[in-house]
Amino acid sequence: MRRAISQPLGESNRRLVLNHLRRLGVASMDQLVRVTGRSHPTVLKWLDSLERSGDVRRRGVGASSGGRPPTLFEYVADAGHVLGIALEIPSVTLAILDLRGQVLAREARSIQQLGPSDAVLRELHELVERFVAGHLGGERRLVAAGIALSGFIDRDAGLSLATPRLSGWREVPMRSELERWLEVPVVLNHHIDALTQAELHVGSAVGVDDFLFFDVGYGLGIRAVRAGQPLVGRFGNAGLIGHTTVVPDGRTCLCGNRGCLEEYVSGRALLRFERSEVSVHDEDAAIAAATLRLFDAADAGENGEPREELERFLAIGLANAINTFEQPRVVLSGFAAAGGSALQARMAQRTRALLQPTLAAATEIAFSRLPRGEAGARGAALFALRQHLPFADPLVVTAPKGGQEPESAREPIAAAAARTRTPDTAVAGRREDHP
Numbered sequence: 001m002r003r004a005i006s007q008p009l010g011e012s013n014r015r016l017v018l019n020h021l022r023r024l025g026v027a028s029m030d031q032l033v034r035v036t037g038r039s040h041p042t043v044l045k046w047l048d049s050l051e052r053s054g055d056v057r058r059r060g061v062g063a064s065s066g067g068r069p070p071t072l073f074e075y076v077a078d079a080g081h082v083l084g085i086a087l088e089i090p091s092v093t094l095a096i097l098d099l100r101g102q103v104l105a106r107e108a109r110s111i112q113q114l115g116p117s118d119a120v121l122r123e124l125h126e127l128v129e130r131f132v133a134g135h136l137g138g139e140r141r142l143v144a145a146g147i148a149l150s151g152f153i154d155r156d157a158g159l160s161l162a163t164p165r166l167s168g169w170r171e172v173p174m175r176s177e178l179e180r181w182l183e184v185p186v187v188l189n190h191h192i193d194a195l196t197q198a199e200l201h202v203g204s205a206v207g208v209d210d211f212l213f214f215d216v217g218y219g220l221g222i223r224a225v226r227a228g229q230p231l232v233g234r235f236g237n238a239g240l241i242g243h244t245t246v247v248p249d250g251r252t253c254l255c256g257n258r259g260c261l262e263e264y265v266s267g268r269a270l271l272r273f274e275r276s277e278v279s280v281h282d283e284d285a286a287i288a289a290a291t292l293r294l295f296d297a298a299d300a301g302e303n304g305e306p307r308e309e310l311e312r313f314l315a316i317g318l319a320n321a322i323n324t325f326e327q328p329r330v331v332l333s334g335f336a337a338a339g340g341s342a343l344q345a346r347m348a349q350r351t352r353a354l355l356q357p358t359l360a361a362a363t364e365i366a367f368s369r370l371p372r373g374e375a376g377a378r379g380a381a382l383f384a385l386r387q388h389l390p391f392a393d394p395l396v397v398t399a400p401k402g403g404q405e406p407e408s409a410r411e412p413i414a415a416a417a418a419r420t421r422t423p424d425t426a427v428a429g430r431r432e433d434h435p
């Protein structure tokens with residue numbers, strides 16, 4: 001059941017009250033009158049209606065400011081759940097979020113049988129069913145789901161057109177399959193968009209509407225975000241910088257071309273440095289481990305050459321992307337973020353050296369602080385949540401519970417910039433666990 005966006009005035013007041021209460025978590029009537037700008041009778045009428053529909057419940061009384069203590073109202077965040085799936089074959093990450101966008105459960109799995117697409121789908125179906133049943137059980141109140149896919153997609157048709165690491169995968173109707181399994185509306189997006197959404201909501205881009213997301217995974221992906229909106233492209237891969245030629249007649253790439261950037265800076269490139277022969281199921285773990293070994297060895301004065309190559313081409317990729325979009329604010333995600341604050345400083349310096357002074361001076365490179373798999377599933381679920389609650393401002397889903405109104409829903413850009421420049425708080429140290 002998809003909700004229409006245009007609504008009569010009464011409905012828009014209802015949504016206004018609900019959206020503010022969702023943002024605040026808990027609030028008194030006076031607070032709601034203040035933030036909505038509506039009259040007491042209007043707010044009361046819609047609170048009554050929302051209480052009857054189960055979207056809002058009473059939660060005791062607040063502190064008195066002299067008179068009768070105010071009744072508190074609470075947004076019922078567990079009135080429904082959304083499911084997020086990040087599928088980067090063979091890796092699958094699943095997450096369940098409540099209606100305020102909080103992650104309630106998550107799980108990382110791997111597809112074992114990498115054969116024909118119907119076999120892969122069967123296995124995925126079992127994983128999804130088990131996860132949903134295990135975490136929602138009989139109380140199943142799934143209202144929507146989102147899936148994020150790597151490769152080429154047709155977002156409107158709900159198709160996964162092609163995916164890396166699985167050559168027989170063609171035009172798989174992923175959205176309709178999931179809708180049949182789960183019996184809820186499903187939204188399909190590119191994996192990089194899900195990662196970008198997660199950065200906007202809970203990561204290094206909170207409060208930042210314009211930035212470049214640069215992800216070094218198995219391959220290389222970027223997303224330019226302007227005014228909070230990503231530039232996506234016809235098949236989901238706008239900014240497919242990984243397949244731009246940086247070395248004429250260079251190494252042969254998966255795409256068939258030679259000398260693609262991705263062959264010099266990506267998880268695949270790292271594995272080649274190590275000459276690792278690992279099964280496709282172990283590749284992501286092997287890439288993460290290879291990254292740590294690479295930077296540890298280079299710190300110890302060994303194996304400097306691979307690191308030098310990786311950093312040189314990473315700087316070229318970053319500078320090319322910054323030039324293409326004239327966007328000097330970058331969030332760098334993926335395996336490279338494991339390089340820690342020392343790498344962050346080197347990459348900023350090396351990238352600036354390739355840019356003209358005006359852009360160089362404005363260049364800021366923050367590292368993602370989010371675990372990549374969870375970020376993909378969370379981002380996929382956030383798209384579903386946005387479709388289910390089209391009136392809700394997605395950037396406030398993580399406002400703290402407890403009735404305190406944040407000073408501003410959006411952190412000022414300068415504050416975010418200052419925060420992302422502070423290595424101790426903003427950078428995922430390579431020997432530390434992610435939060």
Ligand SMILES: [Zn+2]
Nearest residue numbers: 243253255260
């Ligand atoms: Zn290529």
